[in-house]
Amino acid sequence: MTRSWLAAAAGIAAVLLGLGAGGVVAGILARAFSPLTVVGAAIIDLTPGGLKEAVIHVFGEHDKTFLLTLITVLVVVLAALAGVLELRRPWLGRTIILVGGAIGVAAAITRGDATSLAIVPSVVTGIVGAWVLAFLVRRMPPERDPRVGIAPTRRSFLTWAAATAAIGVVATLGGELLTRTAAAAANARAAFRLPRPRTAIAPPPAAASLDVPGITPLITANGDFYRTDTELTIPQLDPAKWSLKVHGMVERPFTLDWSELTALPMEEHYVTLACVSNEVGGDLISTAKWLGYPVRLLLERAGVTGDADMVFSSSFDGWTAATPLSALNDPGRAALLAIGMNGEPLPFVHGFPARLVVPGLYGYVSATKWVTDLEVTRFADRTSYWTKQGWAEKGPVKIESRIDVPRAGRRVKPGRVWVAGVAWDQHVGISKVEVQVDNGPWHEAELARELAADTWVQWRWPWEASAGNHHLTVRATSATGELQTSTYAQPVPNGASGWDSVSVSVAS
Numbered sequence: 001m002t003r004s005w006l007a008a009a010a011g012i013a014a015v016l017l018g019l020g021a022g023g024v025v026a027g028i029l030a031r032a033f034s035p036l037t038v039v040g041a042a043i044i045d046l047t048p049g050g051l052k053e054a055v056i057h058v059f060g061e062h063d064k065t066f067l068l069t070l071i072t073v074l075v076v077v078l079a080a081l082a083g084v085l086e087l088r089r090p091w092l093g094r095t096i097i098l099v100g101g102a103i104g105v106a107a108a109i110t111r112g113d114a115t116s117l118a119i120v121p122s123v124v125t126g127i128v129g130a131w132v133l134a135f136l137v138r139r140m141p142p143e144r145d146p147r148v149g150i151a152p153t154r155r156s157f158l159t160w161a162a163a164t165a166a167i168g169v170v171a172t173l174g175g176e177l178l179t180r181t182a183a184a185a186a187n188a189r190a191a192f193r194l195p196r197p198r199t200a201i202a203p204p205p206a207a208a209s210l211d212v213p214g215i216t217p218l219i220t221a222n223g224d225f226y227r228t229d230t231e232l233t234i235p236q237l238d239p240a241k242w243s244l245k246v247h248g249m250v251e252r253p254f255t256l257d258w259s260e261l262t263a264l265p266m267e268e269h270y271v272t273l274a275c276v277s278n279e280v281g282g283d284l285i286s287t288a289k290w291l292g293y294p295v296r297l298l299l300e301r302a303g304v305t306g307d308a309d310m311v312f313s314s315s316f317d318g319w320t321a322a323t324p325l326s327a328l329n330d331p332g333r334a335a336l337l338a339i340g341m342n343g344e345p346l347p348f349v350h351g352f353p354a355r356l357v358v359p360g361l362y363g364y365v366s367a368t369k370w371v372t373d374l375e376v377t378r379f380a381d382r383t384s385y386w387t388k389q390g391w392a393e394k395g396p397v398k399i400e401s402r403i404d405v406p407r408a409g410r411r412v413k414p415g416r417v418w419v420a421g422v423a424w425d426q427h428v429g430i431s432k433v434e435v436q437v438d439n440g441p442w443h444e445a446e447l448a449r450e451l452a453a454d455t456w457v458q459w460r461w462p463w464e465a466s467a468g469n470h471h472l473t474v475r476a477t478s479a480t481g482e483l484q485t486s487t488y489a490q491p492v493p494n495g496a497s498g499w500d501s502v503s504v505s506v507a508s
């Protein structure tokens with residue numbers, strides 16, 4: 001009898017720890033996929049409408065509390081049962097816990113908003129719970145021996161079980177806290193309406209896009225926008241707790257909070273953002289319409305002093321970038337503290353609630369996401385995250401061009417074929433793009449209308465393709481007459497260079 005009670009306690013403690021571990025993992029993955037939540041949601045979905053209404057009728061707005069209580073009681077009973085059965089026969093109890101985890105996995109998969117990570121918390125719960133159960137049951141005191149009284153192992157077992165349960169409870173609370181924080185951020189983002197810009201920018205003219213199947217769209221959809229950062233999990237900042245400190249070599253340091261920022265007159269600009277890690281022909285480059293407040297005006301308000309030449313921006317977790325003050329102060333360059341991307345609040349991966357966007361500079365020296373601090377300082381005094389790792393201190397974007405179609409290695413039919421792609425030299429602009437077939441002459445391509453000097457431009461050239469294997473190469477010339485160099489350079493330390501080329505076979 002007593003041993004059965006102890007085993008039941010072991011089962012409950014093991015499941016508590018399993019749920020706690022799953023809850024923490026769910027919290028870190030920043031999605032509402034803790035095992036109990038997904039199972040609860042699945043139960044709600046599976047409950048027939050009539051029964052659902054009856055429950056709501058009886059419990060009113062406490063219907064969720066009722067459901068969670070029900071699940072908790074059920075879980076406790078099953079956990080106790082698992083403990084008792086594990087004592088009778090090894091693996092029997094563990095199997096119950098693993099089946100519980102599997103139910104969580106099934107429930108997670110059926111959630112409409114499930115990502116590939118959604119099953120992880122339930123897997124963790126099952127494995128941790130089963131493992132801990134075996135661990136505890138192994139430490140159970142032996143059958144009571146009337147000659148010895150209380151077995152000495154009993155106390156140590158109780159200590160283990162109590163510690164396990166306590167850690168489980170703490171972990172569950174921790175996981176819940178993490179999940180709530182993420183939920184608060186998600187709710188705030190969903191409820192936030194972007195302020196109207198002081199002057200709305202015109203939509204891209206039709207002539208800025210060329211009609212070629214497979215060419216990169218002029219504006220990148222938020223979901224397709226490239227992503228580069230050092231975050232293991234996507235930060236979920238609650239704007240109510242966000243603020244930006246502007247300080248350092250300034251006369252009037254100040255802190256800006258979310259309501260102050262969003263009340264400022266905003267500007268809209270089309271800007272192509274590029275990563276310094278982008279290879280020749282690579283896709284770590286995208287274009288969006290950004291909404292934000294000019295950094296220049298923030299700096300004006302603070303009053304830059306002395307021989308400052310750089311702004312050291314930090315994200316909430318300490319990632320840093322060093323941007324030349326001249327680029328931020330230039331009235332002709334739309335360096336923004338951005339809050340909107342293509343008409344939406346910034347997506348979480350792209351820096352919600354606020355980030356920097358500076359035309360013409362690679363992201364690692366300028367585009368701080370989740371930005372919370374701007375320190376006016378000097379290049380001589382501070383070194384940023386990537387510069388410490390050996391990347392160049394200054395990161396102006398290099399002129400580049402890319403062939404999007406035909407894709408490398410693709411077979412095409414002889415005759416008229418569009419060779420097309422994009423070219424960029426942000427903040428300078430592109431004046432000419434040329435295409436070469438094999439080692440032949442350079443042919444000038446048609447350029448789409450420039451959207452802005454800060455964005456890429458589409459180009460196309462009609463090729464009369466003859467049968468055989470061919471090699472296509474592209475090169476661009478900037479608005480100031482600079483010809484893109486053919487000298488190949490790797491991304492390290494200050495960006496790739498060289499001409500993009502593709503091989504295609506032409507056959508009917």
Ligand SMILES: Nc1nc2c(c(=O)[nH]1)N[C@H]1C(S)=C(S)[C@@H](COP(=O)(O)O)O[C@H]1N2
Pocket residue numbers: 225226227228229230231273274275276315316319349350351362363364367368369370
């Ligand atoms: N906080 C933070 N901001 C960051 C980074 C980062 O790792 N952490 N990466 C930078 C780099 S290297 C680039 S290229 C751009 C990419 O922005 P995106 O992910 O929105 O495309 O963000 C920049 N901002």
Ligand SMILES: [Mo]
Pocket residue numbers: 228274275276277362363364
């Ligand atoms: Mo980057």
